[in-house]
Amino acid sequence: QKEVEQDPGPLSVPEGAIVSLNCTYSNSAFQYFMWYRQYSRKGPELLMYTYSSGNKEDGRFTAQVDKSSKYISLFIRDSQPSDSATYLCAMSRGGAQKLVFGQGTRLTINP
Amino acid sequence: EAGVTQFPSHSVIEKGQTVTLRCDPISGHDNLYWYRRVMGKEIKFLLHFVKESKQDESGMPNNRFLAERTGGTYSTLKVQPAELEDSGVYFCASSHLPRGDQETQYFGPGTRLLVL
Numbered sequence: 195q196k197e198v199e200q201d202p203g204p205l206s207v208p209e210g211a212i213v214s215l216n217c218t219y220s221n222s223a224f225q226y227f228m229w230y231r232q233y234s235r236k237g238p239e240l241l242m243y244t245y246s247s248g249n250k251e252d253g254r255f256t257a258q259v260d261k262s263s264k265y266i267s268l269f270i271r272d273s274q275p276s277d278s279a280t281y282l283c284a285m286s287r288g289g290a291q292k293l294v295f296g297q298g299t300r301l302t303i304n305p
Numbered sequence: 306e307a308g309v310t311q312f313p314s315h316s317v318i319e320k321g322q323t324v325t326l327r328c329d330p331i332s333g334h335d336n337l338y339w340y341r342r343v344m345g346k347e348i349k350f351l352l353h354f355v356k357e358s359k360q361d362e363s364g365m366p367n368n369r370f371l372a373e374r375t376g377g378t379y380s381t382l383k384v385q386p387a388e389l390e391d392s393g394v395y396f397c398a399s400s401h402l403p404r405g406d407q408e409t410q411y412f413g414p415g416t417r418l419l420v421l
Contacts, residue, residue, distance in 0.1 A: 196347070200347075230412075235414070237396055237413050237415055238396070238412045239412070240409055240411075286407070290402060290408050291353075292350040293338075293350065293410060295347045295348040295349070297347040298347070
């Protein structure tokens with residue numbers, strides 16, 4: 195069983211839609227939860243991170259963590275074609291530690 | 306400020322040959338990580354340097370892989386001899402040492418390796 199499960203998609207939605215991306219995990223030692231965005235032929239770029247359970251909002255993006263369910267989510271409001279990318283969830287125990295990634299969800303926002 | 310750079314961007318080699326990948330981290334970043342993404346799979350950790358020392362090499366697949374970080378600056382990852390299953394995208398990431406908060410790992414664009 196993988197430590198982090200993420201539906202690879204692909205996911206295609208119309209411009210302006212609300213997008214929901216999710217990951218589940220099995221290791222209760224994870225304390226930091228991250229969402230990376232990766233455009234084609236580029237490296238992953240940190241979008242948001244959350245410590246422990248709770249919500250975090252940054253503009254059109256909201257990250258949620260539910261440690262009791264081992265479930266994390268990323269919501270994108272008013273989605274734009276420029277949001278089209280692969281979204282990767284990643285987790286770590288904290289500090290300078292390796293990241294454990296989900297498989298990534300390929301998202302396309304159609305104009 | 307320059308980001309993490311990796312060289313080469315692409316490499317195509319034959320099975321049994323040797324390939325060396327290079328990563329230049331962001332200046333001043335003590336942490337350097339190598340990750341790999343095999344087609345259809347998730348990005349997986351290979352190893353972690355703190356300055357010139359190997360902090361964690363639990364993800365290295367076997368002894369055909371050798372990583373070095375000379376003087377705590379750039380790093381190289383050598384695969385010798387390369388096998389078909391080594392094909393994938395190799396990412397390097399770097400970060401500051403965290404001070405009470407989660408570090409942010411900055412990724413390079415990756416090296417796409419194809420072993421034929």
